[in-house]
Amino acid sequence: MFELENLAYIKQIYPFEWVMLGIYMLVIMGVSFYIQITHIKRDRIYRYYTSAVFAKVISAVAFCLIYIYYYKGGDTVSYFETSRALLNLGMKNPGNFLKEIVQTPSVPNYFLFDRVTGYPWSYMFYDHQTWFVAKLLTPILVISFKSYLVSTVMLSWLSFIGTWKLFKLLVRYYPNLEGRMAFCMLFVPSVLFWGSGILKDTITFAAVCWIIIGIDGVFISKIKRLRNLFILILSTWVLLSIKPYILISLLPGAFVWILYNRISKARSKFLKYSAIPLIYLSSFLIVYIMLSAFGDRLGKFSVPKMLVTASITQKDLKQDYYHGSSFDIGDYDPTITGMLSKVPSAITVGLFRPFLWEARNPVMIASGLENFSFLLLAIGVVVGFFFKMKKFFKIILENPFLIFLLSYTIFFSLLVGLSTSNFGALVRFKIPFLPFFVCALVLMNYFLWSRKYNGKSST
Secondary structure: OOOOOOOOOOOOOOHHHHHHHHHHHHHHHHHHHHHHHHHOOOOHHHHHHHHHHHHHHHHHHHHHHHHHHOOOOOHHHHHHHHHHHHHHHHHHOHHHHHHHHHOOOOHHHHOOOOOOOOOOOHHHHOOHHHHHHHHHHHHHHHHOOOOHHHHHHHHHHHHHHHHHHHHHHHHHHOHHHHHHHHHHHHOOHHHHHHOOOOOHHHHHHHHHHHHHHHHHHHHHOOOOHHHHHHHHHHHHHHHHHHOHHHHHHHHHHHHHHHHHHHHOOOOOHHHHHHHHHHHHHHHHHHHHHHHHHOHHHHHHHOHHHHHHHHHHHHHHHOOHHHOOOEOOOOOOOOOHHHHHOOHHHHHHHHHHOOOHHHOOOHHHHHHHHHHHHHHHHHHHHHHHHHHOHHHHHHHHHOOHHHHHHHHHHHHHHHHHHHHOOEHHHHHHHOOOOHHHHHHHHHHHHHHHHOOOOOOOOOO
């Protein structure tokens, strides 16, 4: 609506930020090393802790350098500057700051900012999801003294907590595969890079991790249920406030995981085989009712509007102003029938593109190489399906958590594939499900081809 000049647009990283980064890095790595040495004797997976933290914060630094000096800005800078303007407003007038925090964005509220505070970017201020992210970032800017570089590193470090907790959960489920689970959750290159910057994806990926931890604590392992219920509610609120469609992708698999976890312990094979389709149908019905009930809260992601939103977004992202970084799965009608006609191509896009031969710059080449390795893992699963079909279904039936991983991955990749036609956006949008996709592929290949597999996990 209004686009006023932001008076201090970031064009470089200043020397004082590098000095601050050195101090903060000493603190971060010191704390990490202390955590590792105090836990490693009773839990050997902590041998990954310091290296995982280091990889995370170095990825954050690399993210800053690429966005400042290669891309010359972007949403990450706009988020920072919008949050900085909000913090400046709080320092100048706490009452107006409180109004911005609790009230819906409006034109009068926009003009509570001035040339002293700096102005938030209007496309972020008037969008509820991006404005929510800017508000979340404000405390991080306080402890980072309004340094873009240090703020990025601090957000990356804080988001790592959820990732590490989920890694511990995976090792509890699959104790013999801790090395493989470490790669899936802690060291996938694109997740480290795109999940370490000041972007929605860093926060939403952390929220997904905490939601899974909460589901396990409340419904599966039933450990510290009150605390885990609070974690589940808080993380769900954050996800709903930023990217509701991620929750839509999570829910069907989560219901199957919770319900089938009990049924999978039954001795009757007939009950196990017949339960999954019934649980899936019930899950879809529950999800549909929930989405319909919260339609106003979900806005453009509500049931009546979701397919229209995906179709419009897909058409917009392949326009000429994206300068050749777009691709096309073909237009489709915003109906269930229209969506179903694009399911195979949309899922392929979400899981495996950009292909290596589609890369046009260094960032896309790295993504293409990574996707090629995932494609090889997927081929291993497909071959295993045809040659070891009985074992394949046995693995699925005896691993409710694996069912959840596959379900979440497929639904999320479908939504991403339907609504994205730009490679730059695609590689970021995949981050909240990519580690779980890699985890599912690694688990399936291990279970299918390893003679050590006994047919069950601890879930």
